[in-house]
Amino acid sequence: MIGDKLSKALSNQVNAEYYSAYLYLAMSACMDRAGFHGAANWLFVQAQEEMAHGTHMYQYILERGAMPALKNVEAPDAAYGNLKEVYEKVCAHERHVTELINEIATIAMKENDHAGYNFISWFVNEQVEEESTADKILTKIKYIGDNPDMLYNLDNDLAARVFVNPFSSAAT
Numbered sequence: 245m246i247g248d249k250l251s252k253a254l255s256n257q258v259n260a261e262y263y264s265a266y267l268y269l270a271m272s273a274c275m276d277r278a279g280f281h282g283a284a285n286w287l288f289v290q291a292q293e294e295m296a297h298g299t300h301m302y303q304y305i306l307e308r309g310a311m312p313a314l315k316n317v318e319a320p321d322a323a324y325g326n327l328k329e330v331y332e333k334v335c336a337h338e339r340h341v342t343e344l345i346n347e348i349a350t351i352a353m354k355e356n357d358h359a360g361y362n363f364i365s366w367f368v369n370e371q372v373e374e375e376s377t378a379d380k381i382l383t384k385i386k387y388i389g390d391n392p393d394m395l396y397n398l399d400n401d402l403a404a405r406v407f408v409n410p411f412s413s414a415a416t
Contacts, residue, residue, distance in 0.1 A: 245308065245309045245310070246305065246308035246309065246310045246357065246360060247355045247357060247360075248310075249351055249355065250348070250351050250352055250355055250357055250360050251305055251308070251310040251311075251312075251313075252313065253347065253348045253351050254301050254304065254305050254312075254348060254360075254364075255305060255312050255313040255314070255315075256313075256315075256344075257298075257301055257344060257345070257348060258298045258301045258302050258305070258312060258314070259298075259314070259315045259317060260298075260341065260344055261294050261295070261297045261298030261301065262294070262295065262298045262317045263317050263318055263320070264291075264294040264297075264298075264337065264341060265291040265292075265294035265295045265298070266291075266317055266318075266319065266320050267291075267320040267337060268287045268288070268290040268291035268294060268334075269287075269288065269291045269320075270320045270321065270322060270324070271287045271320075271324050271330050271333070271334070272284045272285075272287035272288040272290075272291060274322075274323060274324045274330070275287060275324075275327065275330060278326070278327070280327055280395075280399050280402075281399065281403060282398070282399035282400055282401065282402035282403030282404075283327060283330070283399055283402045285402060285403045285405060286381075286402040286403075286405045287330075287334075289405045289406065289407045290334075292407040293407065293410075296409050296410065296411055297367065297370075299411075300411045304363055308359070308360075327385055327395070328382070328385045328386065331378060331381050331382040331385055332382060334378045334381075334382075335375070335378045335379055335382055338371065338374045338375045338378050339375060341371060341374070342371040342374075342375060345364065345367045345368055345371050346368065348364045348367075349361060349364045349365065349368055352364055370410075381398075381402070384398055385398070
């Protein structure tokens, strides 16, 4: 059985992951309307990934014998500015999510919940990748500046991303 504190923290993270999905959906829509269809795709795939993360956490809470405490998902902003501003916000958001995940790992360690720590460790490692990927895209955007040919190429690169559920073979 999972402890109340860890169960609550994971439930809060389920909500945070679903908020992240909404945030990336809103950003995707803005980039689509701005003509950056590749960035819109990248952000849409990111939203799908966040939903998968939240759902996996939800299922884990149930598997450990607790009841997920679901909350309202806050509506994100509807406007995000240009491509650079969007990815600056993506980077900042991923750093925030890393802090949340690290707090859950700390709770699992303090509660001596080895299964919980093992579970959340996957997300700790995932956040390293999330931050790195977003930072690399932002670095490219800063390098490119307003060069339309290079922006076009970057947008095409971002269009190639596809969603692969990292939990599709998981039992939960």
